[in-house]
Amino acid sequence: MPGIDYSKWDKLSDSGTSSGTEDEGDRDDREHDDSSRHPQVTRLEYPSRVTLGPNGVQREQAPPTASASPFRETSAPPKETHNGSVAVACCPIKEESSRAEHDTGAPKASSYSTRNTAGRRDDDQECMDATDDDEDLLYESLARNGGREGSHHWWTQTEDTVTVSFLVPWETKGKSVTEFRLYEACSTTAPESELHQAHLEITILVPPACLTSASGGPSASPGPLRIHEVFRYPVKLSEDLIDGCWQLYFMPKRHLRLLVVQLFKEAVGCGMTLWWDRCFVTDTTSVIADTPAIPDRKRRTQATPGLKEKAEQFRKVWADAHEEFRRRMQERKREISE
DSSP states (O other), X not given: OOOOOOTTGGGOOOOSSTTSOOOHHHHHHHHHHHHHTSOOOOOOSSOOOEEEETTEEEEOSSOOOOSSOSOSSSSOOOOOOTTOOOOOOOOSOHHHXXXXXXXXXXXXXXXXXXXXXXXXXXXXXXXXXXXXXXXHHHHHHTXXXXXXXXXXXXXXXXXXXXXXXXXXXXXXXXXXXXXXXXXXXXXXXXXXXXXXXXXXXXXXXXXGGGOBOTTSSBOSSOOOEEEEEEBSSOBOOOHHHHTTOEEEEEETTTTEEEEEEEEEBOOSSTTOOOOOSOSBTTOOTTOOSOGGGOHHHHHHHHHSTTHHHHHHHHHHHHHHHHHHHHHHHHHHHHHHHO
């Protein structure tokens, strides 16, 4: 088969009429189409505002002036607040964080690096100073549906979240928190079982003057403040959920500085809500004896007909499952001993 000669294709031209002639209107349309195929480039020397309208493209001749600048000063370094607050990891409580930051005007500062099992990235952190009104509301909510474990921590819960607030030295800053880890390990109550629990480890470097001994005097051998707790019930440990899950809260009125951690509960079943009776396995004074009397749970039960019967049924199934688990563990111990 002979090859196709493409050398004459560039000379081919279409015609608007079958007779090979064209009128003046067709020629003008074709010239307009040819000119429209060539782009017109306009170089902008500064950020400009361009308007597309019936009259074509219109561009402002003068550069627009910014109505607000994201920088307070051209080269001013980040400033600390009156109480020395600096940046800390952002908690998932977006609404409260943004509202309190707007009320107090707490500026953002430099970022730092913390570590967890997946390796945390350097983040821009933010702090929060509570005003008197916000502080009262925040303090009242520290133990809602939960409790207070002495002078160590408060904990509160909703249907799907749990929030624990650790009391830390007043001089604690964001850069003082050198380690924050959430990981899963074997159960501390039953090491021989395959049950895993969520562990929380926090390391805080504070000035030596802030550390005191048991007698109330200065600490003889100052060192980092370490917090290691084991959650009583499972929590979600996805990196997307625990990344930036803690934040420092300052309460000048009560002279309290809290490290607040908010996590999501692990679902026990489809459509089931587990109300915790304690936050950590070592909790004693903050244990809830009557979980059906939890305020939010009681309110939800009263507002939803038939929910009480469903909760009783779930409680019975849960107790039976625990009893079966204990029985199997005892049988396993006997088999190992034999």
